[in-house]
Amino acid sequence: MNEEQLVAALQGQDPGAVQELVNACGDRLLRSAYCLCGNETEAQDLVQDTFLQALRSVHRFQGRSTVYTWLHAILLNLTRHYHRDRQRMVYDDELAGREAAPADESPGSLDTGAAASALREALHRLSPAHREVIILRYYEDLKIHEIAGHLGLSAGTVKSRLHYAIGELQKILPAELNLFGAGGTEEMQRK
């Protein structure tokens, strides 16, 4: 079933089409949601809500983008609400500092688990707008103009957000992660 047939079947409320959609996009969406929110349980909930919202509004889908891009746009929107709701919770700076501490203080090289944890923590400390562009570019592998179209922003704004987000990551991430290459951090700071 190609995308057009899949959308037609979804609009006709074919349960088989829903199953196919979940099989085709579910895991990929989940991984993206996990990168965006940093918590697997929340990611599973977000993906479930994404599919439910997509099924409610499938009759409005006009085929201007791929089905995955459309689903991902819904996911991004839900993730923004998720972050907004989390911001309304009482936030304890001291606790946040304590949570962030292992990433800042870990000496020597990091093992895989610690590196993943440090990266998650660093992404979590970015603003939602900065996190979105980082995930779209480096996880979803979208090009600048595609990110701009996806987020409804200008290419200049996307590049500016990327620039600041990378700068933030440089400050937050432990040097042992070595994301910027050998001597990259010093070189970039010198520039």
Place this chain on the structure above:
Amino acid sequence: MNCRQFQDCLYEYVEGTLSATTQAGADRHLAACHSCRVAVQQEQQFAQNLSARLRQDAETLTLRPEVRQAILRAARRQPAPLGMLEFLAGLWNRFARPMAIAVPLLLVVMVLVIWHFSGTRIHEMPTARADGRHPPSALSTPPAVSIQISCRRPAYQFRREGNWVVDTLSCQTVVASGTVQPGGQPPIPKQTATKMPL
């Protein structure tokens, strides 16, 4: 192309989406600029490393069976998409309340505007000129209008009965009537009054 211009298109250079002309300019600049070459290498390295880390962290995740089941169950319960008539009915219901407020307000405003401007026109109606001739529009004199206005006016009367003061309320209807000739002097109304106990 200078360093600043190159930095502006660094991401597009790395992803290979520059136009042929800009790409050629960027290549010429890179051949001569060490720091921009380093910036390109850093961006490539960062993209490669971050992408690998993110994938490594998330690659084992799969959608839980209960989440899949919940989505499929919800899909089966999903109501049929709205038809055109239902869509229009929904639209009407959505706008009925604001319309119910807006329409009377609009009518009141329209009445006030019409009343205001029609009053102005009466004041500005052409009257007889000093030479006694009437302007063409005033030649047909509008007919006289009879007006009768009435109102009810309460009247209290107090009388003493022993240590008590007793009041009686009666109502007086005052009627004023007259004839108004447009453009002429207002008449002195004739007044009649009838007294009725309540």
